[in-house]
Amino acid sequence: MKLYNIKENDEQVSFGQAVRQGLGRNQGLFFPSELPKFDDIDALLAEDFVPRSAKILSALIGDELPAEKVYELVNNAFQFPAPIKQVKDGVYALELFHGPTLAFKDFGGRFMAQSLAAVSDGGKITILTATSGDTGAAVAHAFYGMENINVVILYPKGKISPLQEKLFCTLGKNIHTVAVNADFDACQTLVKHAFDDAELREQVGLNSANSINISRLMAQICYYFEAAAQMSKAERENLVISVPSGNFGNLTAGLLAKALGLPVKRFIAATNANDTVPRYLQTGKWDPKPTVATTSNAMDVSQPNNWPRIEELCKVQGWGLETLGKGAVVEDAQAAESVRDLNELGYLCEPHGSIAYRVLEEQRQADETGLFLCTAHPAKFKEVVDDILGSDIELPAPLAKHAAMDLLSLNFDNDFAKLRELLIKVQQA
Numbered sequence: 001m002k003l004y005n006i007k008e009n010d011e012q013v014s015f016g017q018a019v020r021q022g023l024g025r026n027q028g029l030f031f032p033s034e035l036p037k038f039d040d041i042d043a044l045l046a047e048d049f050v051p052r053s054a055k056i057l058s059a060l061i062g063d064e065l066p067a068e069k070v071y072e073l074v075n076n077a078f079q080f081p082a083p084i085k086q087v088k089d090g091v092y093a094l095e096l097f098h099g100p101t102l103a104f105k106d107f108g109g110r111f112m113a114q115s116l117a118a119v120s121d122g123g124k125i126t127i128l129t130a131t132s133g134d135t136g137a138a139v140a141h142a143f144y145g146m147e148n149i150n151v152v153i154l155y156p157k158g159k160i161s162p163l164q165e166k167l168f169c170t171l172g173k174n175i176h177t178v179a180v181n182a183d184f185d186a187c188q189t190l191v192k193h194a195f196d197d198a199e200l201r202e203q204v205g206l207n208s209a210n211s212i213n214i215s216r217l218m219a220q221i222c223y224y225f226e227a228a229a230q231m232s233k234a235e236r237e238n239l240v241i242s243v244p245s246g247n248f249g250n251l252t253a254g255l256l257a258k259a260l261g262l263p264v265k266r267f268i269a270a271t272n273a274n275d276t277v278p279r280y281l282q283t284g285k286w287d288p289k290p291t292v293a294t295t296s297n298a299m300d301v302s303q304p305n306n307w308p309r310i311e312e313l314c315k316v317q318g319w320g321l322e323t324l325g326k327g328a329v330v331e332d333a334q335a336a337e338s339v340r341d342l343n344e345l346g347y348l349c350e351p352h353g354s355i356a357y358r359v360l361e362e363q364r365q366a367d368e369t370g371l372f373l374c375t376a377h378p379a380k381f382k383e384v385v386d387d388i389l390g391s392d393i394e395l396p397a398p399l400a401k402h403a404a405m406d407l408l409s410l411n412f413d414n415d416f417a418k419l420r421e422l423l424i425k426v427q428q429a
């Protein structure tokens with residue numbers, strides 16, 4: 001597999017390099033030089049999730065990794081299903097929250113962890129990341145128990161939900177969590193500081209495992225095929241997919257699935273009040289505003305970092321921006337209303353998914369099959385959902401299990417020297 005840097009096209013890397021480096025020069029994102037195309041989609045869709053996903057990813061990765069190796073990575077990563085549920089005539093929810101941290105980020109996080117282990121030179125790696133909640137959990141669970149890889153996660157003490165904290169700060173082994181007496185931005189600054197320290201970076205094999213890594217997107221392509229595979233041929237050939245978007249990784253993966261041959265009529269970019277993209281699709285002007293806090297906080301992003309990949313893909317495929325539908329914005333009150341609407345249809349959903357549902361219902365034509373992505377388990381946003389529905393929803397098993405365990409986090413002040421010391425200690429252990 002060859003990839004190029006979107007900003008500096010002469011920088012070309014292999015899959016392994018792209019996974020290890022994350023970003024290219026000048027903060028440029030990597031993009032595949034060639035996309036395979038599957039001609040017999042029906043045959044591909046007839047296969048089971050894991051073998052089909054291995055086939056798709058192997059076609060992308062090419063001869064850099066043997067097909068059996070790719071199968072093994074996929075099999076280790078995708079140990080939970082991605083079912084569709086019919087919520088009404090012609091409308092399906094794609095449930096991406098059956099993994100260990102109950103959000104779609106488990107697919108990308110776990111495949112990335114597997115890929116990184118597969119392409120590393122055997123030296124020790126230290127994953128360092130700052131989290132305001134969800135990403136940290138997905139990364140921690142994805143790398144848990146892996147040999148030669150340590151994970152250090154910083155988070156702002158007292159500023160993430162107690163349940164979120166329990167989910168990733170109770171693991172132990174190679175997962176080290178630190179509650180920093182500061183806010184999220186300070187945690188991010190500490191991480192940047194570490195990456196700027198060339199000696200430290202080298203000594204501990206620092207890697208960020210962040211969300212722009214191409215391996216994550218590649219994994220996410222697979223569940224779009226899995227959704228279509230669960231529909232009848234007639235249904236999937238008139239398919240419109242609504243994606244609740246923040247950094248636009250999920251939508252990028254959907255568009256890549258289309259480029260590989262999945263018949264999708266169009267996508268809908270649904271956002272909350274952080275509406276940079278819908279405004280852009282309407283006006284042609286890229287004009288980010290300050291980020292605002294909403295009840296769908298995993299989508300509180302005003303400068304989506306995957307957008308350049310979407311533009312690049314549309315360019316190389318010759319697609320107009322209408323492939324992205326009109327885009328649409330859903331405010332908190334409307335998202336809540338749609339949570340109630342879905343509940344009346346007998347489907348429990350949290351606000352990220354309900355935003356996608358709402359826009360789908362606004363834009364879908366009667367003869368089209370609609371699919372909306374449910375990116376998190378409703379219990380992950382229990383406070384919001386209970387508040388909207390007046391309910392007391394149950395914690396699913398993985399959350400309940402961690403909720404009962406002891407926190408193992410270290411605690412320190414916003415002090416780089418402390419972090420440096422910890423990284424070296426962890427590496428030497």
Ligand SMILES: *Cc1c(COP(=O)(O)O)cnc(C)c1O
Nearest residue numbers: 245246247248249250298375376
């Ligand atoms: C990360 C996240 C999103 C946004 O996905 P992007 O790929 O960043 O657009 C939506 N919903 C949930 C629950 C998330 O965790």
